[in-house]
Amino acid sequence: MLTASLVIDPAFVVGPVRRRTFGSFVEHLGRCVYTGIHDPEHETADEDGFRGDVLDLVKELGTGTVRYPGGNFVSGYRWEDGVGPREQRPARLDLAWHSTEPNTVGVDEFMRWARKADVEPMMAVNLGTRGVQEALDILEYCNVAGGTHLSDLRRANGAEEPYGIRMWCLGNEMDGPWQIGHKTAHEYGRVAAEAARAMRMIDPDLELVVCGSSSSAMPTFGAWEATVLEETYEHVDYVSAHAYYSEKDGDLASFLASAVDMDHFIDSVSATADAVRAARKLTKRIHISFDEWNVWYQHRAESRPPTGDDWPVAPVLLEDRYNVADAVVVGNLLISLLRHTDRVHSASLAQLVNVIAPIMTEPGGRSWRQTTFHPFALTSEHAKGEVLQVAVDAPTLETEKFGEVAALDAVATRDPETGAVAIFAVNRSTTESLTLTVDVRSLGDVRVVGAQTLSNPDHTWAASADDATSVLPVENGTAVVSDGVVTVELPAVSWSVVRLGA
Numbered sequence: 001m002l003t004a005s006l007v008i009d010p011a012f013v014v015g016p017v018r019r020r021t022f023g024s025f026v027e028h029l030g031r032c033v034y035t036g037i038h039d040p041e042h043e044t045a046d047e048d049g050f051r052g053d054v055l056d057l058v059k060e061l062g063t064g065t066v067r068y069p070g071g072n073f074v075s076g077y078r079w080e081d082g083v084g085p086r087e088q089r090p091a092r093l094d095l096a097w098h099s100t101e102p103n104t105v106g107v108d109e110f111m112r113w114a115r116k117a118d119v120e121p122m123m124a125v126n127l128g129t130r131g132v133q134e135a136l137d138i139l140e141y142c143n144v145a146g147g148t149h150l151s152d153l154r155r156a157n158g159a160e161e162p163y164g165i166r167m168w169c170l171g172n173e174m175d176g177p178w179q180i181g182h183k184t185a186h187e188y189g190r191v192a193a194e195a196a197r198a199m200r201m202i203d204p205d206l207e208l209v210v211c212g213s214s215s216s217a218m219p220t221f222g223a224w225e226a227t228v229l230e231e232t233y234e235h236v237d238y239v240s241a242h243a244y245y246s247e248k249d250g251d252l253a254s255f256l257a258s259a260v261d262m263d264h265f266i267d268s269v270s271a272t273a274d275a276v277r278a279a280r281k282l283t284k285r286i287h288i289s290f291d292e293w294n295v296w297y298q299h300r301a302e303s304r305p306p307t308g309d310d311w312p313v314a315p316v317l318l319e320d321r322y323n324v325a326d327a328v329v330v331g332n333l334l335i336s337l338l339r340h341t342d343r344v345h346s347a348s349l350a351q352l353v354n355v356i357a358p359i360m361t362e363p364g365g366r367s368w369r370q371t372t373f374h375p376f377a378l379t380s381e382h383a384k385g386e387v388l389q390v391a392v393d394a395p396t397l398e399t400e401k402f403g404e405v406a407a408l409d410a411v412a413t414r415d416p417e418t419g420a421v422a423i424f425a426v427n428r429s430t431t432e433s434l435t436l437t438v439d440v441r442s443l444g445d446v447r448v449v450g451a452q453t454l455s456n457p458d459h460t461w462a463a464s465a466d467d468a469t470s471v472l473p474v475e476n477g478t479a480v481v482s483d484g485v486v487t488v489e490l491p492a493v494s495w496s497v498v499r500l501g502a
């Protein structure tokens, strides 16, 4: 049995809990759009062909922003193909995923869906095969009220009011050799700066995201951010970060410590941005848009796109099935994102439906929640107000990948209006349960309002269409408060939330 302790004090605030931290991602990839969010034949489909069951799950998940339309897809995308009368829209080769894109869903449909899902859209422009002009064109189509060719085209297509999309990604993963139109940091930095400068001529208040690295393991990581930010610093607000984790070679201990890597990644990108800031004698800070993060088993066969003459529409791609350990890691990655709320102002779980997703569907059939759905939904529901710094005293565990790591990771939030506190905690031990004590004396008189834990003796249990409910977060009856100290038992390989209130 391990023991660990935390101290919480409402005086030590990191920053606000941001709804944008709970963003997600809809890409034209596999079955995310077609038979995922859009399935006109489905019994719950609405007048636009959107699945009502999926919309309900998206709301339950508590998603803040949704990034669209890619991902690797956007680097070959012609947005004009996806607007106007459906029967006139061309089918195109999607080179990123070796698929056929029917263009049944485009920006207007996505915006209708986003409104129904009550999420903020975050749009990406194509800086792979395209450039400044096309970025300006889609911005004009989306955000200009009317009286110009493209804004009037939007109105003719049924959207009288401009969409007012605030956040725009300047391309996607342009550092990756797999990217269509892949560029060197200097080439990309230049085109991103010019696209940003021109886009701000239409709307100076846009929030612009420049591409950072596709992963911290990229050989150009660090140097890429430095060069790109040297070119773009004064024109952009965010640099993106992308990270995917998976259990490799049965090394569960390292996998459970994935958030150590995310912490380091965020600190490294922040340091690089601040170095450019200092060298350029600027005061503005660049924030991080962690706009792709998740567990992703990239080496599995279903992550490989089709090949040869086969260019299917909406093939099964990247349909990872997540187990309990994956969900614990997802919960821990959210703890890392919250802990960095002063720097990470936006984040997107990649992705939302079917493709490395918390929500799964059968074409025309059932939908269900993966294990990873639960820590996301509970964190989104209960993280309110401000993120608090927590002082952690925990034993360490030895991992092959990260050396010694703390057995416990945690963060706390507090709503200054209601006094409600939520403590999110992960026990990373693969074998031992952990007794956590939390010093909450500074909070005054509080009681445990609720405590939920996601764990299972078999951490490889995964949800399926037939059984998505055998393992769910359950009430953790061990949580008690006495003399200003909360005590709770956290099983091995578990994620928990403990809620305190008056």
Ligand SMILES: O=[N+]([O-])c1ccc(O[C@@H]2O[C@@H](CO)[C@H](O)[C@H]2O)cc1
Residues within 6 Å of the ligand: 027, 029, 070, 071, 072, 073, 172, 173, 176, 178, 214, 215, 242, 292, 350, 351
């Ligand atoms: O590290 N890698 O090898 C790697 C490879 C591909 C990759 O693609 C990203 O992930 C895809 C799935 O979300 C998105 O379409 C794309 O932006 C992200 C990372």
